[in-house]
Amino acid sequence: MIYTKFLSRQSPNLSWNWSPECAPPTKCCWRGHARHYPDLNLELDCTEVIDELRPHPDDLIIEKYGYGAFHGTNLGDELVRMDIGSLVITGTVSQICVEETGREAFHHGYPTTLVSDAVSSFDRELHRATLRNFAMKFGWVESHDEVIAAMAGGNVG
Numbered sequence: 001m002i003y004t005k006f007l008s009r010q011s012p013n014l015s016w017n018w019s020p021e022c023a024p025p026t027k028c029c030w031r032g033h034a035r036h037y038p039d040l041n042l043e044l045d046c047t048e049v050i051d052e053l054r055p056h057p058d059d060l061i062i063e064k065y066g067y068g069a070f071h072g073t074n075l076g077d078e079l080v081r082m083d084i085g086s087l088v089i090t091g092t093v094s095q096i097c098v099e100e101t102g103r104e105a106f107h108h109g110y111p112t113t114l115v116s117d118a119v120s121s122f123d124r125e126l127h128r129a130t131l132r133n134f135a136m137k138f139g140w141v142e143s144h145d146e147v148i149a150a151m152a153g154g155n156v157g
Contacts, residue, residue, distance in 0.1 A: 001059045002078070004069040005047055006097055007031055015066075066130040068100035076108055086111040088147055090118035101135055112139035115147055 008015070008022035008029035014126075021028040028035075028046060033044045044050075055061055063074050069075050079087075089108045092100050098119045105112040114134055121127035135141040142150070 001055065002062065002075075003047070003049060003055050003059060004062045004064055004091070004097070004101070006067070007047055007065055008065050009065055056154075067097045068104040069097075070101065070104035070108060079110070086113070088113045089113060090115045092120045094119045094121040095123070095130040099130050099134060103138055106138040113147060114139065114141045115144050116141050117143050
């Protein structure tokens with residue numbers, strides 16, 4: 001399994017213009033910055049993976065300072081090293097990090113599936129438009145049941 005973590009740079013940068021929550025005082029995605037999460041009633045480092053999704057020791061974690069998981073990271077090299085031939089993407093936010101990573105995967109030659117009910121967004125319409133557009137031009141969009149069935153049959157996408 002491969003995990004990606006979006007990290008915010010801790011000095012002013014272009015992404016703060018469009019993601020102001022990455023800047024002070026919120027400091028979203030700053031490594032070492034604890035935030036209170038009301039849905040968990042817990043304070044956590046805002047870059048950590050929640051317990052329900054915690055990576056296993058042998059899982060790969062890619063830390064990225066941009067929306068896409070390929071840009072400025074070693075993800076491409078790791079996929080080659082691991083002999084990965086296609087990708088199945090889950091995560092947040094559909095129209096930002098998920099879409100950017102899926103498009104980058106397309107440009108790197110990876111057949112890619114976005115899991116429609118395992119990606120999310122704060123904007124329902126953008127979520128739907130992203131999945132529709134991705135399915136039209138960049139890869140496949142399938143439910144988790146469809147992905148699991150395809151994987152059991154040895155065919156995803």
